[in-house]
Amino acid sequence: MNSNAAADATSAVPHATPKSKWSKPMPSVLVIDDDRSILALAQKTLSAIADVETAATAAEGLDKLRGGDFDTVLLDIQLPDQNGLAVYCEIREFDRRIPVVFMTIEAASSTAIEAMQLGAFDYIGKPLSVEPLRDLIEKAIEQRQISSVPVAISADDQSADTAGELFIGRAPAMLDVFKAIGKVSKQDVPILIRGESGTGKELVARALYQYSHRGDETFLAVNCAALPDSLLESELFGHEKGSFTGAESRRIGKFEQCNGGTLFLDEIGDMAATVQAKVLRVLQEQRFERVGGNKELTTDCRIIAATNRPLEQMVEDGEYREDLLYRLNGVTIELPPLRERLSDVPALIQFFMSQAKKEFNKPDLEGLSPEAVELFKAYDWPGNVRQLRAVIRRCVLDTVMPVITPDGLPVEVTKGRSSAVPVVRENSAGAGLPELVKRLLEENSTDVYAQANEYMEKYVITEVLKSTDGNQSQAAEILGITRGKLRDRISTYSISLTSNVQVG
Ligand SMILES: Nc1ncnc2c1ncn2[C@@H]1O[C@H](COP(=O)(O)OP(=O)(O)OP(=O)(O)O)[C@@H](O)[C@H]1O
Secondary structure, three states: OOHHHHHHOOOOOOOOOOOOHHHOOOOEEEEEOOOHHHHHHHHHHHOOOOEEEEEOOHHHHHHHHHHOOOOEEEEEOEOOOOEHHHHHHHHHHHOOOOOEEEEEOOOOOHHHHHHHHHOOOEEEEOOOOHHHHHHHHHHHHHHHHHHOOOOEOOOOHHHHHOOOOEOOOOOHHHHHHHHHHHHHOOOOOOEEEEOOOOOOHHHHHHHHHHOOOOOOOOEEEEEHHHOOHHHHHHHHHEEOOOOOOOOOOOEEOHHHHOOOOEEEEEOOOOOOHHHHHHHHHHHHHOEEOOEOOOOOEEOOOEEEEEEOOOHHHHHHOOOOOHHHHHHHOOEEEEOOOHHHOHHHHHHHHHHHHHHHHHHOOOOOOOEEOHHHHHHHHHOOOOOHHHHHHHHHHHHHHHOOOOEEOHHHOOHHHHOOOOOOOOOOOOOOOHHHHHHHHHHHHHOOOOOHHHHHHHHHHHHHHHHHHHHOOOOHHHHHHHHOOOHHHHHHHHHHOOOOOOOOOOOO
C-alpha cells in the first residue's frame, strides 16, 4: 500500500496537544501508614522524585485520595482502622490506573501475594531500604504515565508509532465529527454519541473529555448493557451497607467518584426504568441517593452518553423516558457506519497493520496487495472499525508471506459486498480441536493453550448463536456471559450474525 496515500487519508481535530497529567511539575505520591517513622522515611526518600502526602489511617488516606490527584499510593497492609486489602479495593474502585505498592512486615507474606493477585503494582518489605523504595516508586509512577497516554487526534501519519490511540478519518462525515468535538468539548453540556457498534463512540467520548476543561479530572466509563439492572444502579449511585443481600459495606458509586470529572455512559439505551429516573434526576438537579440511603448527595459530573439503539422508537414503545432522551440529546454527535466512509478504509488498514506488525513482531511484512485492499473497500463492514481492526490483526498474525493477498483474507471479505443478511459462519471447530493441538505440537508452538482456547471459544459462541438464530441476548444468557462480553467476542472473531442462520 502506498504509505503517502494513507498518510493523506489521515486527519484530525485541530489541535492543541491534549492535556496530560504529566504536564504538572511533579508527580504525587500518597503514603498511608500508622507508623510515623515510616511516613517520615518515605517523605524524605521520595521528596526528590515526587510531592509526598501522608496519612496515618485508612480513612484519612482515602479522604486524601479522593480529594487529590495521585500517581502512586504506598500502602501499609496492616492499618489500625481497616485492612490494607480492603483499602486497596477502594482505591481500585476510585481509579484503577493508580499503581498501589504495599508495605509488608514479611516481604513474602501471604497477604502480599494476595495483594499481587488482586492486581497491586508491587510490594516492599519492612524495614524499608531507601534505594529499592525509590526505584520501585519511580517504576510505579512511570507505569502510571504509560497508562495515562491520551487519545491523540493527529494529522500525522506516524500514527502507529504513537503510544496512544489515534482517531483516523478524513471522509467528510468524519471531519464533521472532529469539528463537532472541537466545538462542544469545552461546553459543559451532556452529549449523546450515536452510531452503530464499533464505529468509535468511545474514542469520541475520550476525545471530548481530553479536550474539555475537565481533562485533568477523572474519566470513568460504565457499560450499562454489561450489568444486570440492580448492579447497574449500585455501580452508578453506590449503595449503603446492608441495603440488599450481599451489600456488606458501603459502596461509592461512579457518579460520586466522578465528582468534578466526566462519566461516559455507554449503551445508555440499556437501562431499567428506575435507573433512567435516577439518571434523569442527576442530569436535572445533580442530585441522587445511594441505593438504600436517605441522604441526598450532589455531584458535579459531566455526562457523555452513547447508544446504538433507536431511542426515539423506544420512547414511542414506552421503553424509554422521553424527558431523559431530551436531556441527553441536547448535543448529539452522529458517527457514520464504516460502509458510508469507505474512503477511510486504506488509512485505517495502514494504522492497524502497522500496530499489529510491531505487536506480533513481523518485521518482514510489507503490506496488503492492491486486490486485497479493493476487497476491503468493497466489503460493507457490519462490525465497523472494530471488525476491520480484528480482521487486520488476524491477517497479520496468520500470514507467513510479506504481502497479504486475497487468499489470506476471511471469507466474508473475499465474497465481495456482503449480503444485507449477514451469516453466522460455521466454524469448522469442535471436531477439529484434536487436529489443531496435534498440528501445534508438531510445529513446536509455544502458545498451544491460547490457540486451543481461542478455537474452542469461537466454536462454542458460534454454536450457541446458531441455536438462538443470532439473538445475542439469549445467547449471552445461555453462555452465562454479559452481552458486552459476547459482543466483544463476536467482533474479535469476526462472527457475522443473522436471524436466519446459515452455514457458510
Ligand atoms: N476512527 C478510528 N480510528 C482509529 N481507531 C478506531 C476508529 N474508530 C474506532 N476505532 C477502534 O475500533 C475499536 C472500536 O471502537 P469503540 O469501542 O470506540 O466503538 P464503539 O462505537 O464505542 O463500540 P460499541 O458500541 O460496541 O461500544 C476500538 O479499538 C477503537 O480504538
